[in-house]
Amino acid sequence: MPIYEYRCNQCEKEFSELILNQREINKVRCKYCLSRNLTKLVSSFRVHQTEGARLANFDTSKPRSNDFYKDSRNIGLWAKKRMKELGVDLGPKMDEIVEKGRTGKILDDYNK
């Protein structure tokens, strides 16, 4: 289950929220003051923790071998890392795109 961590911009408290589906992300409110003015911190999902380590060790300036892409978990990593370096946070939308790329669903969408 994905657990997202938030910091409330209103009362500055931090809390985590279990997100069962993407639609619930837009309904998240601060547990303390019910504010919707939140900053998403990290998604501490088991898979994403591993990915966090991968991202940290990943150097976008180095060329990648074909073997790199044989590991489907590396697909989208470059794009994510670059976004992070550029300070762009696409949030769950990016995760969704990357997840689709990894599972081959993007191809399914094109074939429809």
Ligand SMILES: [Zn+2]
């Ligand atoms: Zn609050």
